[in-house]
């Protein structure tokens with residue numbers, strides 16, 4: 001993982017119902033996130049170990065060894081043109097590309 005490549009976004013903390021309210025029913029004691037907060041939380045996912053199609057490997061490879069595939073299939077590496085510069089590894093945020 002290269003954490004410096006991620007934007008820092010604060011967590012949306014859950015809030016709690018007041019105790020004198022909680023004793024009146026069996027509803028959850030934690031308040032739910034709003035839909036907007038929920039969507040913002042999903043954007044904090046770092047996609048650890050899985051390609052999330054950021055395109056950094058494609059952008060940084062100056063040898064044309066990374067080929068873009070149709071949407072949803074991400075990228076393909078052509079090692080016959082790779083010179084081992086490791087720019088793709090250094091700029092892959094989530095650890096999907098491993099150093100050999």
Ligand code: SF4
Pocket residue numbers: 060061062063064065066077081082083084085086087088089
């Ligand atoms: S190591 Fe360098 S040349 Fe090889 S795929 Fe990665 S960026 Fe391209």
Ligand code: SF4
Pocket residue numbers: 050051052053054055056057058074075088091092093094096097
């Ligand atoms: S840099 Fe990593 S996460 Fe980004 S597209 Fe390439 S393999 Fe996927």
